[in-house]
Amino acid sequence: MYKKYGSLSRICLFIAFMLFVGSIKAQKPVKPNVIAYYTGQGGSVIDSFPIEKISHLIYSFGHLKGDSLNIRSAKDSALISKMVDLKKRNPNLKVMIAMGGWSACKDCSEVFSRKNGRKTFAKTTKALLDFFKADGIDIDWEYPAVLGYPGHRYTPDDKHNFTLLIKELRSKLGKKAEISFAAGGTQNCIDSCFEWDKVMPLVNRVNVMSYDLVSGYATVSGHHTPLYSTDKQQLSADYAVKSLIGLGVPAHKIALGAAFYARIFENTTDANQGLYQPTKFIRGVSFKNFKTTFTEADGYTYYWDEVAKSPYYYNAKNMQLVTFDDPKSIDLKTRYVIDKKLNGIMFWELTDDAYSNGLLDIIDKTIKGI
Numbered sequence: 001m002y003k004k005y006g007s008l009s010r011i012c013l014f015i016a017f018m019l020f021v022g023s024i025k026a027q028k029p030v031k032p033n034v035i036a037y038y039t040g041q042g043g044s045v046i047d048s049f050p051i052e053k054i055s056h057l058i059y060s061f062g063h064l065k066g067d068s069l070n071i072r073s074a075k076d077s078a079l080i081s082k083m084v085d086l087k088k089r090n091p092n093l094k095v096m097i098a099m100g101g102w103s104a105c106k107d108c109s110e111v112f113s114r115k116n117g118r119k120t121f122a123k124t125t126k127a128l129l130d131f132f133k134a135d136g137i138d139i140d141w142e143y144p145a146v147l148g149y150p151g152h153r154y155t156p157d158d159k160h161n162f163t164l165l166i167k168e169l170r171s172k173l174g175k176k177a178e179i180s181f182a183a184g185g186t187q188n189c190i191d192s193c194f195e196w197d198k199v200m201p202l203v204n205r206v207n208v209m210s211y212d213l214v215s216g217y218a219t220v221s222g223h224h225t226p227l228y229s230t231d232k233q234q235l236s237a238d239y240a241v242k243s244l245i246g247l248g249v250p251a252h253k254i255a256l257g258a259a260f261y262a263r264i265f266e267n268t269t270d271a272n273q274g275l276y277q278p279t280k281f282i283r284g285v286s287f288k289n290f291k292t293t294f295t296e297a298d299g300y301t302y303y304w305d306e307v308a309k310s311p312y313y314y315n316a317k318n319m320q321l322v323t324f325d326d327p328k329s330i331d332l333k334t335r336y337v338i339d340k341k342l343n344g345i346m347f348w349e350l351t352d353d354a355y356s357n358g359l360l361d362i363i364d365k366t367i368k369g370i
Contacts (some may be wrong), residue, residue: 031370032337033344034363035207035255037098040079042286044351051086053364056094056178058138059083060349061101062128067111067120069099069128069137080132094178097128100140102149108141109153112165121165122172129177136178137169138207143184144193163195170202179203185210185240185257196247205343206249210237211259214323221267221279224323225259226308227333232276236308237333241340255344256337260287260352260359262294262313262324273303274314274321282320286352287359294322304328327362334366 035056038046051057059080062069071077084095100108111117125137142148144158162181169179181199183189183206200206211225213235222233229236237256244254264282267274285293294300299317304310309332313322325333337345345363353360 030252030341031367032334032342033205033255033346034360034367035205035344035346036360037347037349038083039349039351040076042351046079046082046350047086047089048355049350049353050356050360050364051093052090053360054090054093055344056096057083057086057350058096058098059134060098061104061140062097062099063101063104064099064107064111064121067114067117068124069097069121070124071097071128077132080134084133094135095132096136096138096178096180097125097132097134098138098140098182099125100142100182102142105141105148106152109144109155109158109161112141112161113155113157115164118161118165118168119172122168125169126172129173136180136204137173139165139169139179139181142182143189146188146192159193159195162193163198166199166202180205180207180255182207182209185213185237186235187243190240190243190247196244196249200249200253203253205253205255206244207255207346208237208240208244208257209348210240210257211325211348212263214263214265216263216281218265218281219278221265221274221277221321222323223275223305223308223310223312224263225257225325225329226305226310227329227336228308228310230305230307233308237336241342251341252343254342255346256333256342258330258333258345258347258359258363259325260347260349261285262287262290262322265321265323267319267321270316270319273301273312274319275305275312277321279321285322285324287324287326288352288354290324290326325359327359330359330362331366334363338367338370 033055036054037058037060039060087093144162214222214224226236228238262285265279266282267277267279269277294313299315300313303312311326
């Protein structure tokens with residue numbers, strides 16, 4: 001009898017211990033995805049970057065040729081193969097092919113309005129993914145149902161046709177393939193581009209472009225990639241995330257966007273260190289070139305917006321505002337992703353980063369600190 005009860009006590013203690021361990025594991029934050037778009041431009045060499053710190057590497061871009069997904073050149077095909085080969089260094093790496101881009105979805109509205117167009121696209125997508133041994137497709141249609149690149153067709157029907165496209169892709173590619181799509185962080189896109197309740201169950205994530213929120217067409221300056229809204233600028237990463245969650249999008253399927261580049265705006269008035277002034281867009285600058293481009297000797301002064309949690313430079317001599325992400329804002333965005341239990345942090349794009357001591361290193365350091 002003593003032995004029986006002693007054995008029972010040990011079993012109960014073991015179960016209690018396992019439940020305790022399980023509760024600790026449940027409380028530990030889930031490691032977020034780190035999602036890098038990569039164009040292969042700018043003379044960069046893909047295997048010189050710290051690929052071990054990336055979970056998803058997205059080739060940018062494949063395009064439509066007729067109704068088919070097409071890779072334009074042998075050089076690009078070789079690049080995709082090189083990207084897939086990086087799995088030898090990072091066995092957990094997922095390699096995806098993005099279709100579209102800002103100026104390259106001229107025919108998306110027409111092609112995806114037709115059933116046979118969607119079927120052909122899904123069929124050729126599967127063939128390319130199988131050929132390259134890649135893991136999935138990212139749809140970067142900018143934008144369904146609302147104005148995107150000037151002159152590109154858009155109609156209200158795009159919103160439902162996008163859902164039908166994703167359904168066709170999931171049916172053709174199967175459950176294991178990764179499917180994601182890029183969405184603008186503007187109110188117009190959040191409200192009007194997608195049938196969120198129908199699309200999100202079919203995809204792995206939405207990559208929220210919470211950058212370019214002050215675009216190249218802007219007439220008033222501001223932060224192009226702020227974490228939080230201000231009383232002068234509603235659009236921000238936090239605003240987009242809260243809007244999507246309010247529409248029923250699960251937090252664990254939202255990837256927050258970060259910018260590895262700056263936007264330079266030239267103002268017409270010298271006030272408020274350049275923020276929220278009449279302006280015009282000048283050009284972009286990669287993070288890897290910040291130290292040599294935005295120097296004190298050339299008149300640039302660094303500022304930090306404590307409300308937006310966003311850095312900027314202002315050059316009073318030429319009335320230029322520079323808006324960007326830097327190590328401080330990237331750290332805060334990564335912490336935000338962890339705290340809100342989002343899917344991950346996504347950035348445009350890897351060629352803008354330095355090979356070492358770059359913004360990707362900041363993301364990795366922050367994640368490893370959780």
